[in-house]
Amino acid sequence: xxVPDALKYTESHEWIRPDEGGIVTVGIxxxxxxxxxxxxxxxxxxxxxxxxxxxEIAVVESVKSASDIYAPVSGEVVEVNEALADDAxxxxxxxxxxxxxxxxxxxxxxxxxxxxGAEAYTSRIS
Amino acid sequence: xDDLRRSPLHDIHVQLGARMVPFAGWDMPVQYKGIIAENxxxxxxxxxxxxxxxxxxxxxxxxxxxxxxxxxxxxxxxVAKLKIGHGQYTLLLNETGGVIxxxxxxxxxxxxxxxxxxxxxxxxxxxxxxxxxxxxxxVLTNCSDDFAxxxxxxxxxxxxxxxxxxxxxxxxxxxxxxxxxTDNGDVIICRTGYTGEDGFxxxxxxxxxxxxxxxxxxxxxxxxxxxxxxxxxxxxxxxxNGNDLAPDRTPLEAGLAFAVDLHKPDFIGRETLIxxxxxxxxxxxVALKQTNKSPPPRPGYVVFSxxxxxxxxxxGGVSPSLGCGISMAYITSGHNKIGTVLEVEIRGxxxxxxVVRKPFI
Numbered sequence: 177x178x179v180p181d182a183l184k185y186t187e188s189h190e191w192i193r194p195d196e197g198g199i200v201t202v203g204i205x206x207x208x209x210x211x212x213x214x215x216x217x218x219x220x221x222x223x224x225x226x227x228x229x230x231x232e233i234a235v236v237e238s239v240k241s242a243s244d245i246y247a248p249v250s251g252e253v254v255e256v257n258e259a260l261a262d263d264a265x266x267x268x269x270x271x272x273x274x275x276x277x278x279x280x281x282x283x284x285x286x287x288x289x290x291x292x293g294a295e296a297y298t299s300r301i302s
Numbered sequence: 303x304d305d306l307r308r309s310p311l312h313d314i315h316v317q318l319g320a321r322m323v324p325f326a327g328w329d330m331p332v333q334y335k336g337i338i339a340e341n342x343x344x345x346x347x348x349x350x351x352x353x354x355x356x357x358x359x360x361x362x363x364x365x366x367x368x369x370x371x372x373x374x375x376x377x378x379x380x381v382a383k384l385k386i387g388h389g390q391y392t393l394l395l396n397e398t399g400g401v402i403x404x405x406x407x408x409x410x411x412x413x414x415x416x417x418x419x420x421x422x423x424x425x426x427x428x429x430x431x432x433x434x435x436x437x438x439x440x441v442l443t444n445c446s447d448d449f450a451x452x453x454x455x456x457x458x459x460x461x462x463x464x465x466x467x468x469x470x471x472x473x474x475x476x477x478x479x480x481x482x483x484t485d486n487g488d489v490i491i492c493r494t495g496y497t498g499e500d501g502f503x504x505x506x507x508x509x510x511x512x513x514x515x516x517x518x519x520x521x522x523x524x525x526x527x528x529x530x531x532x533x534x535x536x537x538x539x540x541x542x543n544g545n546d547l548a549p550d551r552t553p554l555e556a557g558l559a560f561a562v563d564l565h566k567p568d569f570i571g572r573e574t575l576i577x578x579x580x581x582x583x584x585x586x587x588v589a590l591k592q593t594n595k596s597p598p599p600r601p602g603y604v605v606f607s608x609x610x611x612x613x614x615x616x617x618g619g620v621s622p623s624l625g626c627g628i629s630m631a632y633i634t635s636g637h638n639k640i641g642t643v644l645e646v647e648i649r650g651x652x653x654x655x656x657v658v659r660k661p662f663i
Contacts, residue, residue: 213321213333213336213337214336214337214338216598216620217597217598217620219597219649235597235649237597237598239337239338239529239533239598239619239620239622240332240337240529240619242597242598242600261595
């Protein structure tokens with residue numbers, strides 16, 4: 177199971193990558209995409225929407241079921257991965273790169289400190 | 303989880319890395335490599351499903367036609383019309399015409415009948431039938447625990463049969479059955495399935511299940527799980543009991559009139575069906591196809607025509623063959639015509655869906 181060292185993680189299997197200027201990129205982990213199996217639909221938030229940490233922010237759907245994705249931190253949506261509208265399987269094939277879900281402008285940067293590191297997340301899923 | 307029943311093929315599924323899920327009280331494989339690939343293997347070539355969870359019930363009488371007359375009093379289709387070796391799709395109804403189960407009944411001889419029923423309903427079916435048994439001369443035996451079952455489905459099923467049986471027996475015609483003596487014991491072969499493809503269901507002694515599974519694999523079959531099975535049957539609009547069939551839904555509402563013989567003088571539930579036929583149906587099970595990009599339609603989602611709620615999805619999902627959302631829903635009469643555009647509400651938003659002809663493919 178791939179768990180990149182440079183990322184932060186949540187209990188609910190989202191990953192967070194801090195980028196420049198108080199913006200983070202968010203996706204779901206390799207573990208999560210394997211558990212959910214083949215994804216057929218991703219419902220993303222609108223750019224400009226505000227979310228608090230742990231709000232339901234997106235939905236990913238496999239052939240069998242729909243799973244909620246939670247905002248790992250509070251912030252405003254500044255970009256979503258439009259490519260997923262045509263091919264949700266990108267999330268399965270490249271969960272940490274091409275399969276990113278959305279970018280948030282942090283409203284409370286210190287929230288990042290409460291997220292898990294790769295080591296803690298690895299033991300969470302093992 | 304501990305009291306889930308295990309199929310005779312359980313170890314094989316685990317070795318193959320299947321994702322196991324509880325289904326009808328059994329621990330069953332929902333998928334091996336992936337639902338979409340397994341669906342396509344069955345449509346394009348050949349798949350094999352473990353159907354050991356399904357129920358097998360034998361009904362017999364000492365005198366010819368006694369068992370068939372009794373079966374005709376509790377089932378909707380016409381058992382008396384079956385030739386030896388032939389089977390038919392039929393329904394077991396409650397007193398108010400609602401569906402207890404859908405099943406296939408085969409005439410083995412003039413005194414012996416073989417019923418294949420849904421896994422989730424074995425106990426209830428058997429209890430119901432036992433209660434209705436006449437005082438003498440009809441014997442009902444639930445042999446569900448004795449059999450392993452395999453569904454071999456796909457356009458290459460005939461070739462696979464030949465390589466699996468190597469001249470030991472003939473593949474029965476569509477909707478027929480036969481018992482074949484082999485070096486692995488007697489097996490019952492039924493030329494039926496739940497995928498809309500050519501194929502057969504094989505019932506063998508539980509202990510020989512793993513050997514027959516291996517023969518299917520050797521004959522070129524791809525292991526396929528319940529997820530693929532559900533998508534295949536939905537694409538063909540075959541109803542799933544518990545979703546599309548229920549004790550408060552009649553076979554006429556479900557569009558199964560072809561399996562109901564109202565000319566029979568009597569069978570349990572007939573009065574309601576006669577009344578529905580005379581007075582008209584309030585709702586019908588229709589096929590809906592999402593016309594725009596939409597999340598997958600799923601059971602329980604509500605269907606609207608303008609502001610009016612006109613039904614609820616009983617089954618739904620993304621069709622691997624069509625690449626779009628498909629579903630079945632009980633829709634209020636008047637909104638069920640082919641070509642009608644309705645809306646399915648998904649997480650507060652509405653997505654257009656058209657009433658289309660069954661089956662989807």
